[in-house]
Amino acid sequence: MMREPIDVALHLSEPTLAEVFIANRPQLLRVARRIVRTAELADDVMQDAYLKIADGPSARKADRPIGYCCQVVRNVALDCCRRHTVEASYRTFDIDVETLDVAGPPAPDRLMRERQAIHAIDKVLAALPARTRQVFELYRLEGLTQREIALRMGCALGLVNGLIAEAAQAIKECGRLLEDD
């Protein structure tokens, strides 16, 4: 059981992630708006991202709070697009999305579980070779394509592909933490 960082904010003179998020809301909203189609969806993304940030994203502190806030907003927004694309493709199969949409009210311990999963993934990644982790971060955290990573690192696309697969294989094992959702 992880300890809740209940009153961390009281002990730090630097702003919390939540404060950084709020102070930079217009910039973060622009990040969301560039990815999702409507202003309404962008608002949903902002709310979702804020909850993830305000509730303490992981046991480890981000070095660059604003960079981390952008990362969370971008990835939550991309996930929102992914979800919409999947649901849209169901419609082409004439399947009632309503009955298949499993998203109900979030379980009370959901955010706690998610935080534990992020922590577990962080540990799994820390155990990987430095280059594997670096490639994973460029791909998953910064959103570069495999080709862009190969160019930046001056290595073969096949190698990048293999390193990403290696990281993904390691992360896959953390799925057990999400079982009861």
Add this chain to the structure above:
Amino acid sequence: MTQEQDDPIWSAAWQWVQREYDREAFDAAAHAEMTAWLVADPLHRKAYDKAARLWLLAGLVPPSASE
């Protein structure tokens, strides 16, 4: 419900989420193939949703300090 890591549905779902994220390679044909897999069995969709959630959480890990 316990899910073994070598559960073929979980493995397939994880693989699909990986392929879907690779925007350079995931074309319309791959998308159609994934949709067909998703609608084939509600368990597929369930595993996919979980795999997608795990992949999102992997994107919320703070970058390593040593860069």
